[in-house]
Amino acid sequence: MARSKFLASVVAIVLAGGLLSGCAGSRDGVLRQNLDRFTAEEIYKRGEFELENSRRPADAVFYFSEIERLYPYSEWARRALLMQAYGHHKARNYEEARGAAQRFLDTYPGDEEAAYAQYLLALSYYDQIDDVGRDQGLTFQALRSLRTVIEEYPDSEYARSAILKFDLAFDHLAAKEMEIGRYYLKRGHYAAAINRFRVVVEEFQTTTMTPEALMRLVEAYLALGLLDEAQTAGAILGHNFQSSPFYEDAFRQLRGRGLSPEMRGESWLTNIYRQTIQGRWL
Numbered sequence: 001m002a003r004s005k006f007l008a009s010v011v012a013i014v015l016a017g018g019l020l021s022g023c024a025g026s027r028d029g030v031l032r033q034n035l036d037r038f039t040a041e042e043i044y045k046r047g048e049f050e051l052e053n054s055r056r057p058a059d060a061v062f063y064f065s066e067i068e069r070l071y072p073y074s075e076w077a078r079r080a081l082l083m084q085a086y087g088h089h090k091a092r093n094y095e096e097a098r099g100a101a102q103r104f105l106d107t108y109p110g111d112e113e114a115a116y117a118q119y120l121l122a123l124s125y126y127d128q129i130d131d132v133g134r135d136q137g138l139t140f141q142a143l144r145s146l147r148t149v150i151e152e153y154p155d156s157e158y159a160r161s162a163i164l165k166f167d168l169a170f171d172h173l174a175a176k177e178m179e180i181g182r183y184y185l186k187r188g189h190y191a192a193a194i195n196r197f198r199v200v201v202e203e204f205q206t207t208t209m210t211p212e213a214l215m216r217l218v219e220a221y222l223a224l225g226l227l228d229e230a231q232t233a234g235a236i237l238g239h240n241f242q243s244s245p246f247y248e249d250a251f252r253q254l255r256g257r258g259l260s261p262e263m264r265g266e267s268w269l270t271n272i273y274r275q276t277i278q279g280r281w282l
Contacts, residue, residue: 040067040076047083057091078104082113085120094124115153119162122146126165129172136176142169167207174204174213181216190220201236201272211237215246217269218253227259232269234261239277 035043047063054060064087067080085100101121105114122145128138146169149162181196193216200213214237221230234250238261241247254261263273 035063035066036070040071040074040080043067043070044076044080044083047080047087051083051087051090057087058093061087061091061096078108078111081107082117082120085117089120089124089127092127094128097121097124115149115156115158118145118149118153119156119158122149122162122165126169129169136173139169139172139176143173170204171207171209174200174207174209177204178209178212178216181213185216185220188223190224194220198268202268205276211241211244211246214241215250218250222253222257227257228265229267229269230254231259231262231264232267232273234259235263236269236273236276237261 038046043063044067047060047067050063051057051060061084064080064084067074068077068084071077081100081104085097085104088094088097088100098121101117101124104111104117105121108114108117111117122142125138125142125145129136129142130138143166146162146166149156150159150166153159177196177199181193181200184190184193184196197213197217197220200207200209201217204210214233217233218230218237221227221233231254234247234254237244237247237250251261263270
């Protein structure tokens with residue numbers, strides 16, 4: 001019954017305005033002249049139809065935005081605003097998607113669909129994350145928005161997905177630090193390289209980049225002749241990632257200098273060792 005009513009509304013729109021024929025420009029003109037003849041529900045269903053069947057999500061967004069214009073305080077306007085955000089995102093118009101999602105959150109902060117709006121807002125940043133070699137500003141924005149989903153809507157169906165994407169985005173930032181650190185290390189700028197690897201170990205220690213960061217620290221400290229630091233980095237690596245090929249590499253480097261992975265001296269690494277291995281937070 002619902003499907004028959006939907007098809008009937010589609011046919012009515014087609015007959016009234018010839019919406020499916022003619023060039024895009026004339027079609028747009030007909031749309032603007034005739035949509036006020038239909039109910040908000042009919043326009044909404046037309047938007048859904050376009051979203052599901054058209055290769056141009058922007059066409060669907062047009063219908064949803066017209067509901068806001070023609071029926072601004074209706075229940076359909078609320079639903080249409082969220083669908084605008086979804087349609088823009090599907091069309092990869094991420095800035096527009098963020099704008100629509102944020103308007104929904106500002107207008108309907110306590111709505112049951114607010115979690116989805118916040119998730120769409122986060123996705124509009126997350127799906128724009130570029131390859132590791134580019135600026136990571138959008139990654140920070142994605143992390144901030146995903147955290148909002150996780151913290152403010154922990155029981156929603158979007159929280160788990162947000163957690164997974166948060167971890168991936170976090171790993172992405174660590175990968176950026178590693179890329180820069182490797183660049184410096186390769187060119188013999190050891191102090192600059194160590195600073196980058198230190199960031200990974202201290203701030204991104206839950207990511208997949210940590211084992212390599214510790215191994216690179218062994219390499220950099222050995223190159224500088226800072227043997228205590230190299231041995232301590234190797235000890236942390238061996239305790240937490242002994243099965244990693246990065247540990248095998250670090251152990252080989254240390255053994256080649258007659259050294260072993262063990263905590264030595266006093267440095268930022270010995271603090272990490274005490275905290276993560278001995279459980280002493282100093």
